[in-house]
Amino acid sequence: MSMREQILLIIEKNSRMDLHELAIILGVEEAVIVNEMEQMENEGVICGYHTLIDWEKTSVEKVNALIEVRVTPQRGKGFDSIAERIYKYPEVHAVYLISGGFDLLVTLEGKTLKEVSQFVSEKLAILDSVISTATHFILKKYKDHGTVLGTKDVDERMQVTP
Amino acid sequence: MRNPLNKTIGEIKPSGIRKFFDIVSEMKDAISLGVGEPDFETPWHIRDEGIYSLEKGRTFYTSNAGLLELREEISKYLKRRFDLNYDAKSEMIVTVGGSEAIDLALRAMVDPGDEVLIPQPSYVSYEPCAILAGATPVIIKLKQENQFRLTAQELEDAITDKTKILILPFPNNPTGAIMERTDLEAIAKVIEKHDLFVISDEIYAELCYTDKHVSIVNIEGMWDRTILINGFSKSHAMTGWRLGYACGPQCIIEQMYKIHQFCIMCAPTTSQYAAVDALKNGDADVQMMREAYNQRRRYLVHAFKEMGLECFEPFGAFYIFPCIKEFGMTSDVFATKLLEEEKVAVVPGTAFGDCGEGFLRISYAYSLEKLKVAIGRLDHFISKLR
Numbered sequence: 434m435s436m437r438e439q440i441l442l443i444i445e446k447n448s449r450m451d452l453h454e455l456a457i458i459l460g461v462e463e464a465v466i467v468n469e470m471e472q473m474e475n476e477g478v479i480c481g482y483h484t485l486i487d488w489e490k491t492s493v494e495k496v497n498a499l500i501e502v503r504v505t506p507q508r509g510k511g512f513d514s515i516a517e518r519i520y521k522y523p524e525v526h527a528v529y530l531i532s533g534g535f536d537l538l539v540t541l542e543g544k545t546l547k548e549v550s551q552f553v554s555e556k557l558a559i560l561d562s563v564i565s566t567a568t569h570f571i572l573k574k575y576k577d578h579g580t581v582l583g584t585k586d587v588d589e590r591m592q593v594t595p
Numbered sequence: 596m597r598n599p600l601n602k603t604i605g606e607i608k609p610s611g612i613r614k615f616f617d618i619v620s621e622m623k624d625a626i627s628l629g630v631g632e633p634d635f636e637t638p639w640h641i642r643d644e645g646i647y648s649l650e651k652g653r654t655f656y657t658s659n660a661g662l663l664e665l666r667e668e669i670s671k672y673l674k675r676r677f678d679l680n681y682d683a684k685s686e687m688i689v690t691v692g693g694s695e696a697i698d699l700a701l702r703a704m705v706d707p708g709d710e711v712l713i714p715q716p717s718y719v720s721y722e723p724c725a726i727l728a729g730a731t732p733v734i735i736k737l738k739q740e741n742q743f744r745l746t747a748q749e750l751e752d753a754i755t756d757k758t759k760i761l762i763l764p765f766p767n768n769p770t771g772a773i774m775e776r777t778d779l780e781a782i783a784k785v786i787e788k789h790d791l792f793v794i795s796d797e798i799y800a801e802l803c804y805t806d807k808h809v810s811i812v813n814i815e816g817m818w819d820r821t822i823l824i825n826g827f828s829k830s831h832a833m834t835g836w837r838l839g840y841a842c843g844p845q846c847i848i849e850q851m852y853k854i855h856q857f858c859i860m861c862a863p864t865t866s867q868y869a870a871v872d873a874l875k876n877g878d879a880d881v882q883m884m885r886e887a888y889n890q891r892r893r894y895l896v897h898a899f900k901e902m903g904l905e906c907f908e909p910f911g912a913f914y915i916f917p918c919i920k921e922f923g924m925t926s927d928v929f930a931t932k933l934l935e936e937e938k939v940a941v942v943p944g945t946a947f948g949d950c951g952e953g954f955l956r957i958s959y960a961y962s963l964e965k966l967k968v969a970i971g972r973l974d975h976f977i978s979k980l981r
Contacts, residue, residue: 434886439886442886443890454894457893457894457897458890458891458893458894458963459890459893460893588634590630590632590634591616591630592616592619592620592625592627592629592630592940593612593615593616593619593627593629593630593940593942594612594616594629594630594631594632595610595612595631595718595719595720595768595942595946595947
């Protein structure tokens with residue numbers, strides 16, 4: 434496995450790990466890590482350092498939705514320009530081009546159900562190239578970004594074994 | 596009333612680990628670095644296969660030697676990973692963990708009075724199993740200055756005209772030592788010269804952090820003299836499934852088979868079905884776990900260096916074996932005090948043989964976060980002593 438891949442696998446799970454420590458556990462000089470990280474940031478391999486939050490456990494109200502969008506691709510631009518029109522809205526979390534029964538999968542975050550449905554009906558559905566939308570509200574997140582939410586790791590092992 | 600007990604069993608000491616286990620279990624907020632099994636749960640696809648086999652009603656005995664499908668997968672796996680050649684039908688037997696395989700091999704191969712060479716520090720079961728099989732265990736004391744590897748000279752010195760078997764426990768629990776090809780070539784000469792047989796316990800073969808693990812079986816002339824023992828416990832994080840295997844020349848395996856047939860019948864069926872999937876689809880999991888252990892290993896080696904704690908660099912298994920002789924107390928006293936004062940549990944080196952005196956076994960089958968907390972406490976403890 435390349436040094437790059439090793440770094441990415443670790444910081445994908447824990448972006449707070451400090452570079453000194455990263456260098457120790459990967460068995461290289463700290464400068465190697467610093468350079469590699471800088472390069473990956475410049476090349477856009479590393480696009481950001483986010484935190485996985487279980488908002489359910491806070492007093493902040495949030496509503497998340499997945500919206501299936503069917504669109505008419507445009508001559509010469511395919512899906513790119515319509516995707517861009519959609520992803521420019523700050524309330525849009527993610528936009529993916531999807532194979533199968535619809536074209537774009539848009540994930541959205543709002544404060545209330547009303548806010549999300551207003552976005553869909555007033556901003557998304559009225560776009561010329563949008564043929565139809567289907568909105569799915571997320572009721573509960575069990576697992577997100579590879580992490581099971583709401584569980585605590587308990588060590589089930591006997592504490593001393595040969 | 597007559598003494599209900601067998602004379603031999605009465606003489607066997609209980610495992611030295613037991614005492615520590617009892618103290619740690621009572622202490623609520625202790626951090627234990629005393630565990631000898633992976634911290635990872637068995638990968639889900641393997642567990643799922645076990646569950647599926649139960650749903651399908653596969654709840655019966657398998658053939659004594661184990662599912663043929665599993666043996667064929669083991670055969671392919673050993674070829675693919677370690678370049679070893681064993682016939683699934685005649686040269687292998689699926690056992691209840693590597694532990695059963697150790698017992699079977701000894702019972703099938705020794706007669707009363709035969710000497711069995713056991714390098715120590717090493718896993719706790721070789722000596723009692725050898726005694727129960729009627730053999731005389733002869734301990735070879737491995738040294739830190741040799742990185743706890745077995746040298747040809749040490750082997751030569753331990754051999755008498757009664758010596759029949761050498762137990763070869765590498766990668767090693769508790770030291771983390773490995774044997775490289777040149778080390779194995781050197782002892783192979785001695786083994787051939789004195790016409791010995793080898794029981795090679797390679798349960799940690801997948802957890803080798805230099806080049807790939809080399810088996811003694813890979814050395815010329817050793818296939819015919821070796822029973823190879825491996826299993827799923829450490830490589831695939833499947834300790835509780837109790838599944839291992841032994842491979843070797845048909846003339847030995849078929850005798851081990853008889854003992855297994857009468858005492859055990861067959862290894863657990865659910866575990867065998869799960870293990871088929873482990874070998875078919877589990878290589879990436881093994882690699883992921885190995886990488887995680889290696890990161891922790893590097894962290895600990897570095898941390899001990901910073902602390903100024905003498906320690907050779909271990910290249911296998913998931914243990915590190917620091918020397919604590921500078922503090923002028925026994926391993927047992929050190930470990931007990933560390934537990935009482937800092938609530939960190941480690942296993943005294945003496946649990947793995949008298950020559951483990953002056954050392955501790957520290958397991959890194961724990962998350963980095965946990966290791967950091969524990970090492971912080973150990974550092975604090977050592978500072979107080981100094």
